[in-house]
Amino acid sequence: MLNKIYDWVDERLDITPMWRDIADHEVPEHVNPAHHFSAFVYCFGGLTFFVTVIQILSGMFLTMYYVPDIENAWRSVYYLQNEVAFGVIVRGMHHWGASLVIVMMFLHTLRVFFTGSYKKPRELNWVVGVLIFFVMLGLGFTGYLLPWDMKALFATKVGIEIAAATPLIGEQIRTLLAGDPNILGAQTLTRFFAIHVFFLPGALLGLMAAHFIMIRKQGISGPL
């Protein structure tokens, strides 16, 4: 059945070469944990991607109930966590996944660093990876405010104070982030929501595409 559908599409669109390009590639022996168990360190990049996919999926589902409004944000989170079936699991996936993605990304960075994989010709990929790291930190920072509880509020106050300590343009950065020079409130929450679900994920997808295209083009770095 599936084969027939595949053949039907393939006959018209010739998708096998595209599919081959994406899925069919050599895994060198030195990165294959089946050959050398220590090669599991090469899995952290893929695991980061896997957790990111879970984050995107669970986040999409959470927005079915979440409202980015100071009156209702906390109550909608309380509702989706306590009243909706599996709410505690879906929110839990997003909550714990957020930390896990940082951990995996950090381990991936360590692997790249200690295998020297960032060296020529892969410097650009390192740069893109660092940008991804910043985007992930931004996602963590903006997502932290969204439940709109005390912890979220005061963590964001501190975060915005840190940003406001930037020399010369500190006050402008504060206003840009919070939406108001003095208040951390309604406008901050909608801004953080927009940044968290539209701007940063968009940037993240673009950067990840660049990251993957580059690694496919250049191949995995050689053995130590």
Next chain:
Amino acid sequence: MSNQRVSRRQFLNYTLTGVGGFMAAGMLMPMVRFAIDPVLTAEAGGDYISTGTSIDELSDVPTRVDFSYEQKDAWYTSEVTQTAWVYLDENQEVVALNPTCKHLGCTVNWEGRESDPNRFFCPCHNGLYEKSGKNVPGTPPTAPLDMFETRVSDDGILQLGQVVPNTIA
């Protein structure tokens, strides 16, 4: 069992697809169940709501009775006002009609158009109903107006329940 041999490639394909599918399902099942929760949540049976209108105020002419109640919409609770057109029939039984037009859901009014006395009129597409709620043939509505379940409290106050299909038209 057939004696067809399963090749190593086939075996690996089956196991990997199976295990992968199982893991994907374990991930997706909570999220899908989470999303479809409103469909599966049983609707709570409604209580009767007091309208604050005494049945002594009613006559055989439909009168507009507004009543409000607290509506719980997930995390948002609010006071909602609804309307019923209430009158006493020949047997002095209370009839309470729901003014939602059966055509496209606009709100009908008793004698809402001067040229149509003793009828409910819907201003959106000129739908008409008889006093019993029966739709007038040749106008857009295809069914009679729904009615509320009614009850009268001990001190003579009208109470309204669920909206049910019309039983008198």
